[in-house]
Amino acid sequence: QTPPPAEPAPTPPAPGSVSVRATSEGISLRSADDALLLKLRGYVQLDGRFFESRADRPGATTLLIRRARPLLEGTLFSLFDFRLLVDFAANVPPLWDAYLEFRPRKEVRVRVGRFRPPVGLERNQSGIHTLFIERALPTDLVPNRDVGVMVHGELKDGVVSYALGAFNGTADGASADTNLDDSFDLAARVFAHPFRALGLSSLSGLGLGIAASRGSQFGSASTTGEAPLRSMGQQTFFIFRTGNGLGETVVAHGPHVRWSPQGYLYLGPLGAMAEYVSSTQEVNLGEQHARLRFESWQASASYVLFGGKAAYDGVKPTEPFGASAEGWGAVELGARMSELRVDPDAFPVYADPTRSARKAHGWGAVANWYLNNNVRVATSYDHTEYEGGAVEGARLPESVVMSRFQVSW
């Protein structure tokens, strides 16, 4: 009798051979020995900004490519994660994230490179996952990107997470590539999901935390160590005085301390987020010196009408809309309030009260349609009122409708 024919033995993968896959999370390459996982991802946002027309309108109605960001991320030797995120949009620097993270276990991860310091809650959401099209006013007071070293991790399955890092130090709302001075900033955050410890799964989406940063900054006439403050419509409403040389230009000069209590709640379709930021910095104008405190807060709420659940890292539609799919994706509505107060002592010495506002407060509403994990269409309305900032009383209120067409992969 004839034995059954032997199946061709599976050939072992050649050293270095790679499997390539494409999912809604991008193109991935995985080596046969799992030593390398590489993901090619990215996102593009096409925005429209439509300001209420006035004779003295604050911004121009425009279409723009808000972000055009290819992203390379992956894992080496199952031990190191890396990420390289660049942006090709106009008038922004090319490099955003460039870091390597050593993660022997999830309780202890060491990240080195350029990334977001762990201060602002909304700032630490990805630009593709924020509820609104543009972040709220507290983001004006926290660091954007900085170069540094950070230890972070999750304890007890995410009941508590922590982060502690040393960075060059940035002006409020700004990014830094190099240090202006010899001092490094420390930034830290503790964030807890207390009900996860109690096993109350219904409230497992409640997170509370506190973040802080402390350092010193010393600016010069060419790099002042200060940055302008912007409204939701991305218009500058506060700027320190600048002029010829150090005698006419306000520069950072001394300690810079931020602290920020923050929290969110995600409960099925319902989402809520709130944060407060206080930033105290010392500045010089010629011989004069002051310690100025900026404060800001925001509170937002959202509701997913259908098709998904609210989450800090974005709504994932359960029934995607698409050529061969039958679903309609997910639709989310949201609202927020937000306020920022400049230290009154900033005026008139350090800032011109006829050009810089001393307070901005606003509210907004947004509707998001997540067609699937890759496409999001959004429209928002933001209304901001000011105190001060004009020759006669208050800067004109800003009313802006924004729209976004976002593709991420």
Next chain:
Amino acid sequence: QTPPPAEPAPTPPAPGSVSVRATSEGISLRSADDALLLKLRGYVQLDGRFFESRADRPGATTLLIRRARPLLEGTLFSLFDFRLLVDFAANVPPLWDAYLEFRPRKEVRVRVGRFRPPVGLERNQSGIHTLFIERALPTDLVPNRDVGVMVHGELKDGVVSYALGAFNGTADGASADTNLDDSFDLAARVFAHPFRALGLSSLSGLGLGIAASRGSQFGSASTTGEAPLRSMGQQTFFIFRTGNGLGETVVAHGPHVRWSPQGYLYLGPLGAMAEYVSSTQEVNLGEQHARLRFESWQASASYVLFGGKAAYDGVKPTEPFGASAEGWGAVELGARMSELRVDPDAFPVYADPTRSARKAHGWGAVANWYLNNNVRVATSYDHTEYEGGAVEGARLPESVVMSRFQVSW
């Protein structure tokens, strides 16, 4: 008797699995379910520019990387096309194209993002397919890239194609990332291949069209809404007056209207292209206001000596030159004339007649060797004469030999 051994059943592709291929059109990744097609392409152009030596020569003889452009394009769900084109060459912005196109059928396509408005005929050719190394003078008067929304399509198998879009609006010859004002520009084009309707295949390569754009632009002292005009040798020969503040700087202020009849003929080895552009814009200099009309035209003809056929989207050599191939590629010769006239009313108030020319007219010749679909070697000569533009009469004529070594994949 023994049944023939069963062949191993073909294993169904794993979800998300991808096939990778390399052709002369670049690297492509296609997912097994056809939901994704991704192409990695790009092109690099190494140019030489050799100006006739004179004491007062207009430009410097130089070698330069003219374009270094990786290109990512593809199709999602067989329904959406996308394209991301960036340029790493010196002194140019990084982002060129970033758009998504929804194409339910070829008659109706909706494109959103940053791309070329449908105005100039030669401007809408890819930079790797233009007959000459640098485009002719009418390209100085049409938009380069802009952010907007466009509906376009082909009717009756390409007998008629149309495009209609809304854009931020650009200065003549320039690109825009944001809007300078609250108004959007409309741009439209209708282009017909009339003999395709009659079934006259010999004349199916005759195309005639008309394009127009209409909008308003309002500049400021920092962003004037005006751009310089450049010769074929990429030297500025016309620039509006600029100075300190609005009193000394010409800014766009009012309607901006372009129209352009255009056409081409591709008949076997023979090619011809002609376009005319009129651009009328209103400008301010302090209290003074004017409506200025710029006009330009070009006409070119080419002949493919051997190895291919003339075409709007480039000569494709039928017998490629290469290591294992026996052919010599394709060789094409071409000639053109081109002229640009500035409104005489621009002088002397809005432009300095001793620095800006009121007319440029030139001719040129080119030889292209397409080794294969990936490599092109070209050399061209352009001679341009001016009226005005110098303290004593006319700006010196420009005679420039250019060479290009181009690799695209």
Next chain:
Amino acid sequence: QTPPPAEPAPTPPAPGSVSVRATSEGISLRSADDALLLKLRGYVQLDGRFFESRADRPGATTLLIRRARPLLEGTLFSLFDFRLLVDFAANVPPLWDAYLEFRPRKEVRVRVGRFRPPVGLERNQSGIHTLFIERALPTDLVPNRDVGVMVHGELKDGVVSYALGAFNGTADGASADTNLDDSFDLAARVFAHPFRALGLSSLSGLGLGIAASRGSQFGSASTTGEAPLRSMGQQTFFIFRTGNGLGETVVAHGPHVRWSPQGYLYLGPLGAMAEYVSSTQEVNLGEQHARLRFESWQASASYVLFGGKAAYDGVKPTEPFGASAEGWGAVELGARMSELRVDPDAFPVYADPTRSARKAHGWGAVANWYLNNNVRVATSYDHTEYEGGAVEGARLPESVVMSRFQVSW
């Protein structure tokens, strides 16, 4: 009797099909017909610079992303090599290398595009392979990147290598994208490994060479054709006078000649490198003209304590450190001296003796830990002293500790 079942015939690869592999040299794609080999590589360097604190310290202690460079390279038709190297780090231009190289045989290779002219020995090492974190002072006097055409090759299995090219011409220590004038620079180098010819394999790592460049540069008030000189800590210690217009600004004006004897020795764990550069250039300041000579030299030595051999193109650890590996990589120690002298005739007319030093000389030490072929950790110390460059005598010495965390793939 039944014949043994036929094995399924191997299916021939589809045209254009590609095999993807990942090694420590990056991701590679190779087409089935070998017409294309494409490698996706890159490197990221995270640096720290720590200056000795003084009241009047020359630089700020900082962390920075020194280089973030994706690299695309490969081979077409087994005949052409290409390379595209871009950098996303802050304050540097995006494009570094973009070239195509035709290599019919290793004796004759023709390279066109943007790349390093063959002058400086350490400059021609990759930034991931230099012994120290920052290159020594002679690199201030040689071209960085330039656009040009170069013929180069190796004769007799590397006994002699040569390079001869024509380039736009750069200022000392700088890169060029276009030419400032009508003249091209010639650059040439001959480099020999004399003991390879004699079969003395023990001394086969001794290389001696001489390089030179010759051209003319003519600057203008906006692009002077001159660049500042930087210390190892990347601080400017010499700069020509600049001011309003040509009357107050030093510009290159005339011949620019460099020559550089150079050599290295790699003998097992031992490495040594030395080079001398003389750069003579003619400059104008208003009506005044001078011919100035800058000189610089460096000498370095290194020793690989364990795990590898010294080499010009970097230490390759034989026993990599890693998750599944048992080795400790390789550790290398090094030291160097370096000096740069400005022509005394530069002072006081062309350079301000209270701001620009007339001599810099320094020494340094470095320790490198090569964990594997992909990861390097380094720390270095450099001490530089100056003559001149301050109102009262000498510019303050620079003492800088640098650290680097480098990932390349």
